[in-house]
Amino acid sequence: MTTVREPKQDRSRATRQRLLESTIVCLAEMGWGATTVAVVAEHSGVSRGAAQHHFPTREDLITAALEHMFDSRMQQAVAAAASAPAVQKTEAVLTGLMEYFTGPLFKAAVQVWTAAAADPLLKERIVPLEAKFGRVAHRTTIQALGVDDSDRATHHLVQATLDLARGLGLADLLTDDSARRGRIVTQWAATLDAALDATRSASAQR
Amino acid sequence: MTTVREPKQDRSRATRQRLLESTIVCLAEMGWGATTVAVVAEHSGVSRGAAQHHFPTREDLITAALEHMFDSRMQQAVAAAASAPAVQKTEAVLTGLMEYFTGPLFKAAVQVWTAAAADPLLKERIVPLEAKFGRVAHRTTIQALGVDDSDRATHHLVQATLDLARGLGLADLLTDDSARRGRIVTQWAATLDAALDATRSASAQR
Numbered sequence: 001m002t003t004v005r006e007p008k009q010d011r012s013r014a015t016r017q018r019l020l021e022s023t024i025v026c027l028a029e030m031g032w033g034a035t036t037v038a039v040v041a042e043h044s045g046v047s048r049g050a051a052q053h054h055f056p057t058r059e060d061l062i063t064a065a066l067e068h069m070f071d072s073r074m075q076q077a078v079a080a081a082a083s084a085p086a087v088q089k090t091e092a093v094l095t096g097l098m099e100y101f102t103g104p105l106f107k108a109a110v111q112v113w114t115a116a117a118a119d120p121l122l123k124e125r126i127v128p129l130e131a132k133f134g135r136v137a138h139r140t141t142i143q144a145l146g147v148d149d150s151d152r153a154t155h156h157l158v159q160a161t162l163d164l165a166r167g168l169g170l171a172d173l174l175t176d177d178s179a180r181r182g183r184i185v186t187q188w189a190a191t192l193d194a195a196l197d198a199t200r201s202a203s204a205q206r
Numbered sequence: 207m208t209t210v211r212e213p214k215q216d217r218s219r220a221t222r223q224r225l226l227e228s229t230i231v232c233l234a235e236m237g238w239g240a241t242t243v244a245v246v247a248e249h250s251g252v253s254r255g256a257a258q259h260h261f262p263t264r265e266d267l268i269t270a271a272l273e274h275m276f277d278s279r280m281q282q283a284v285a286a287a288a289s290a291p292a293v294q295k296t297e298a299v300l301t302g303l304m305e306y307f308t309g310p311l312f313k314a315a316v317q318v319w320t321a322a323a324a325d326p327l328l329k330e331r332i333v334p335l336e337a338k339f340g341r342v343a344h345r346t347t348i349q350a351l352g353v354d355d356s357d358r359a360t361h362h363l364v365q366a367t368l369d370l371a372r373g374l375g376l377a378d379l380l381t382d383d384s385a386r387r388g389r390i391v392t393q394w395a396a397t398l399d400a401a402l403d404a405t406r407s408a409s410a411q412r
Contacts, residue, residue, distance in 0.1 A: 031324025033239060107323065110376075114320040117313065117379045118237025127380050134377075156393035163390060164366060167373030170316075171340075173323045174333050184369065187362035191401045198400070 016054050018044040023065035027108035032115040037061055062112055063125050069105050070133055077103075078144040090196075091189035093144045094161070097137075098185055101169035102178075109133070110173060137162050145196075153199040157192060164188060222260050224250040229271035233314035238321040243267055268318055269331050275311050276339055283309075284350040296402075297395035299350045300367070303343075304391055307375035308384075315339070316379060343368050351402075359405040363398060370394060 022044035026035040037058055041051035055061035077100035084092035100106065116126040141158050142149045149155050168184065171177045228250035232241040243264055247257035261267035283306035290298035306312065322332040347364050348355045355361050374390065377383045 029324065031321065034324065110316075110320055111324070113376070113379055114316055115237065118235065118240065118317070123380055130380055153393060156390055157397065159386070160370060160390050160394050160397075163373035163377060164370045165373065166376050167369035167371065170319070170372050170376055171369060173319055174329055174336055180365070184362055184366050187359060188366050191363065191366075191397065194404070195397045195400070 012054075015046055015050060019046055019051055019054060019061065020065040020068050023061055024069055024104050024108045027062070027065075027111045028104040032111040035062070035111075059122060059125060063129060066105075066109060066112060066129055067132075070109075070136065073100060073103070073105050075140060078140055081144050090145065090193050091186060093141065094165075094185045094189050094192075096144070097141065097161070097165045098168060098181060101165040102172040102181075106169045107173065110170065134162070147196060148203075151199055151203055153202075154196060157195055157199070161188070161192060218260075221252055221256060225252055225257055225260060225267065226271040226274050229267055230275055230310050230314045233268070233271075233317045234310040238317040241268070241317075265328060265331060269335060272311075272315060272318060272335055273338075276315075276342065279306060279309070279311050281346060284346055287350050296351065296399050297392060299347065300371075300391045300395050300398075302350070303347065303367070303371045304374060304387060307371040308378040308387070312375045313379065316376065340368070353402060354409075357405055357409055359408075360402060363401055363405070367394070367398060 019040055022040045023035065026040050026043055030039070035058070037051050037055060038048050040061060041048045044051075051061075055064060078093055078096040081089060081092035081096045112122075112126060113130065116123040138149075138158060141162060145158070147154050147158070149158065164184075168177070168181050172181070225246055228246045229241065232246050232249055236245070241264070243257050243261060244254050246267060247254045250257075257267075261270060284299055284302040287295060287298035287302045318328075318332060319336065322329040344355075344364060347368060351364070353360050353364070355364065370390075374383070374387050378387065
């Protein structure tokens with residue numbers, strides 16, 4: 001029995017992974033209403049029974065998918081910025097963030113947030129997830145920019161940057177907004193750099 | 207017949223107005239899925255037949271409601287800022303904008319944008335509406351701030367401000383985010399003022 005246990009666990013993990021990936025794609029492309037366990041099972045080539053064994057309800061599947069995905073994707077999104085030269089670093093970090101906030105994971109999250117706004121039970125499950133999402137995004141951005149989050153102005157500027165990214169993500173929901181977004185990112189990188197510099201000088205003088 | 211025509215038209219206009227107002231409330235509170243012509247008719251105390259006479263389909267009702275509402279509400283939102291002293295004007299304009307982007311109309315719009323993302327026919331009707339929404343918001347903000355939109359940096363800073371407002375609106379969808387939002391608005395007002403000043407000096411030197 002011990003010789004088959006390992007592959008079985010692997011298969012189970014691979015099935016789970018496929019279901020979670022498909023959930024994000026289905027939510028982003030078909031919306032909340034159409035994303036049922038049965039639809040996701042079919043999309044990922046998993047039997048409906050196996051899908052239901054892993055995730056008894058749609059809410060279980062969807063919260064698991066969002067939770068599982070966003071950690072790793074956020075890291076990937078800004079990792080590329082680490083190798084950018086210092087003078088272009090802020091714009092590289094912002095560009096990475098925007099890729100994240102205009103990708104399938106954010107589009108899936110908007111579907112779920114919106115459904116939760118009109119569904120108190122779903123909302124109860126989603127609110128802690130949204131808070132975690134916000135914390136991870138903030139920490140990752142602070143690290144990528146290499147700034148001091150204990151400074152109040154810096155903290156608020158990074159928060160504003162993430163709210164801007166969220167707004168640009170929403171603006172990309174129905175149409176390809178990349179040309180306009182590119183110009184705004186360039187402008188915001190310059191403005192943010194100037195504001196962070198002013199903050200650094202102010203705290204050096206204290 | 208001429209003596210009754212006028213009141214009849216008035217009644218018809220009042221019925222239409224009630225249906226449009228109810229549509230926004232229903233969308234914001236119950237979500238896209240639950241907002242049918244029948245539900246809106248009941249919410250507004252209009253007979254289902256009368257509602258269907260005015261708006262044969264749900265799509266007709268919802269696009270009319272969004273279109274009708276957002277013009278006037280946007281004006282109201284920033285009108286209060288006109289009387290603010292110059293030194294607090296930017297923060298007053300931003301506060302007005304945020305009220306707009308966290309109110310029922312924006313919450314209703316998010317429900318519709320999100321549904322349209324997964325529904326090509328609805329999307330076709332909503333994309334022009336979203337574009338108009340963006341133009342009106344930009345023009346109103348430019349006027350309220352009293353800045354020169356022909357300057358490129360100014361144009362992009364105002365666009366970024368509206369994307370930030372959209373992001374803060376989305377962050378308010380599930381929880382009351384007003385305390386955090388207040389701090390971000392104060393920071394953004396200071397950063398925006400500094401950036402607009404720098405832009406003015408740069409163009410004065412040209």
